Amino acid sequence: MSRLIYLDNAATTKTAPEVVEAMLPYFTEHYGNPSSIYGFAAANKEVITKQRETIANALGAKTNEIYFTAGGSESDNWALKATAEAYEKKGKHIITSKIEHHAILHTCEYLEKRGYEVTYLNVDENGVVDLEELKAAIRPDTILISVMFANNEIGTIQPIKEIGEIAHEHGILFHTDAVQAFGQVPINVDECHIDMLSASGHKLNGPKGIGFLYIRTGVKIRSFVHGGAQERKRRAGTENVPGIVGIGKATERAISTMKERTAKEIELRDYLIERIENEIPYCRLNGDRKKRLPNNVNFSFRFVEGESLLIMLDMKGICASSGSACTSGSLDPSHVLLAIGLPHEIAHGSLRMTLSEEVSKEDLNYVVDNLKAIVENLRKMSPLYEDFVKKQNK
Known part of the structure; x- marks a missing residue:
């Protein structure tokens, strides 16, 4: 393939060279088990x-509040x-939203089977949680209230600070899945009243298999x-030292270059x-136009x-997705797009492109030029489009 334009950075990112360089010594030179008592380890x-x-430091948190995970x-x-x-013993009710990542939704389903009750908040057409509905659900x-910081499919950023304030006013713990947001937007856990926050290394040019x-x-x-x-007796298992070094370096890099x-x-x-929007008719931007992740389209x-x-974009060397990588291969339309009110037939025609610092305007011109031609060709093969055009011309 002569040209590759990678526009799926919400699925995973390329590990930055300086991150790889920082990790390498911990595979072959400094390979000791951190739990051993001799100096080398x-x-x-x-x-x-x-x-x-x-x-x-990146979160405004204390050092002992960070726990490494896979x-x-x-x-x-x-x-x-x-x-x-x-x-x-206090209660068995949890509040979340309908557009969470499946790591949250499927865990909620697991808990429901064990006697917990879960309220799934609606979102508006842009994917934003209604704060009044949240208050009414308490x-x-x-x-626990668990609402993601920013959506992995449509990029909408939630009013996290306000949600945190509501949770704390009622003495309820607040967790946010910040996997897409960490390293992309500033986060301060105290200012946002966050009690727990999830993040992953491979979303910010770090390695896979490490998070916190x-x-x-x-x-x-x-x-x-x-x-x-290990992890102050909360998460057993030999620490992934190369991965931890990698996510640390990736965090340092992401914060220093963020602006x-x-x-x-x-x-x-x-x-x-x-x-x-100007060149391809009958399209819809999904997600909030302003309150969205910097790289999400x-x-x-x-x-x-x-x-x-x-498939046709891939033949042109363009890597994109229709939604979460975790649901790739599913024939069902995105639960996120259905939650914002799209009918099935429109939700099926979705395209997510997530940019990186390496993408250029020239790359995007190539993408749009090919996208225009592909959409036009696919519509020519659609009897629904043919019927629609006939009705428009009457």
Whole structure:
């Protein structure tokens, strides 16, 4: 393939060269188990603490409030399951939204089968939670509110600070899945009243297989993995030192470049949106136009099947998606697009493009030029589009 334009950075990102360089010595030189007492191994415990500090500083948190995990899905599972277990005497009611990642939704389904009640909040046409509906959903037995910081499909950023304030006013724990937001937008856990926060390394040019869960001091959730004293006895298992070094370096890199990097992404994002809206008819931008992630563009194209669109884009060297990578291969339309009110036939024609600092305006021009031709060709094969055009011409 002569040209590759990668526009699926919400699925995963390329590990940055400086991140790989930082990790390499911990595979072959500094390979000791941090739990061992001799100096060669124990030095790695100090290395882990340094990465914990880096992440804590990025969030305005304390060092001992960062717990390393295998990724965002594990962090989400830990936050929900351990909270449910620890606070079940207070109540068994949880509030979340209909557009959460499946790591949250499927965990909620798991808890429902074990006697917990879950309220799934509606969202508006842009994917934003209604704060009044949230307030109305709170009950005396509500123990947790979990609402994602920014949606992984349509990029909408939620009013996290306001949600956190509501949760704390009612003495309820607040968790946010910040897998897409961490490193893309500024986050301060105190200002936003966040008690728990999930993040993943491979979404911010770090390695796969590593993430973390921020747990505010005083939150009494229990161990998630049993077997050893690692992570202050809350998450057993030999620490993934290369991965921890990687996510630490990726965090440092993301925070230091955030202002300049996201300004570029926003400029290109808006350019891409403008070209598509001006040049491809019968399309819809999904997600909030302003309160969205800097790199997210999500469109639905009427009379087009998303799977065919992706295949034909791939033939042109363009990597994109129709939604979450975790639901790739599913024939069902996106639960997020259905939640914002799109009918099935339009939700099926969705395309998510997520940019990176490496994407150029020239790349996006190539993408739009090909996208226009592909959509036009696919519509020519659609009897629904043919009927629509006939009605329009009457």
